[in-house]
Amino acid sequence: MADGQNCIDIVELITEYIEGTMPAEDRERFEAHLRGCRGCIIYLAQMRETIALTGRLTEESIAPEARAALLMAFRDWKRAG
């Protein structure tokens, strides 16, 4: 990771950084770069926001027909039990 201080390399390490799987020494170098680089700070923030926004897809619900079919299955199970 000799070139770890270039933005072009930093952007490829962001997931490792966010995941917390980066060795301590690399992490320090990564954070040192961030302190001086607006572009990478913005990129990191946007990756974090992307994760948060993707997580909000769970708020969607299933189709009413599918929900009704599952409720039927539940009633069948109850009767059988």
Place this chain on the structure above:
Amino acid sequence: MSDERDGGASGDDLRVVAALRDGDEAAFTALVDMHGASMLRVAATWVRDRAVAEEVVQEAWVGLLGSLARFEGRASLKTWLFRILLNCARARARKERRSIAFSSLDGADEHGPTVDPARFRPAGEPSAFHWSSAPALWPQTPEERALAKETRACIRQAVAELPAAQRQVITLRDIVGMRADEVCNALEITDTNQRVLLHRARAKVRRALEVYFGGSG
């Protein structure tokens, strides 16, 4: 998935399981509303056909009900549910023989930069390989961005266009909220592979948002 690190079932989980055993319909539909959409999304990453994916989800719920008596609370209810779902999805994918080939399909997309190299200053110039110009800030506030329907549509579309393995990983990690080790286990991939797939997937979704928000590049 290691039950030891899952933290196990919460008090809520145990109450829900007891209610289900008692045949409480409200408890069941609440659980369906909570996880149904994510389950369908996961199933759809294993089988191409929407109707088949719905069947897989139904199978998983029936599987959950059938195994309630064996639920000991060593894993959370959600982990238990998605474990059953993944087993159903895998079995169905195998049977359909149209299973979305996992690594073979995606090999071509596991290398190379995730950000267009043209965004960085070229070699030989001062500050080579640093941003030519910083990524544009996104419009509105984070809260406004999160609430916009179009934002979700954009992400849904971007995820749908990902290669299968990347789609499976980002769905399980960022939509369902499973831990890395659970995903490695479920998909039978290494830590490193999981992280590479996740990285590439997230970078593409971020890029889609950037384009949607009218960012540069």
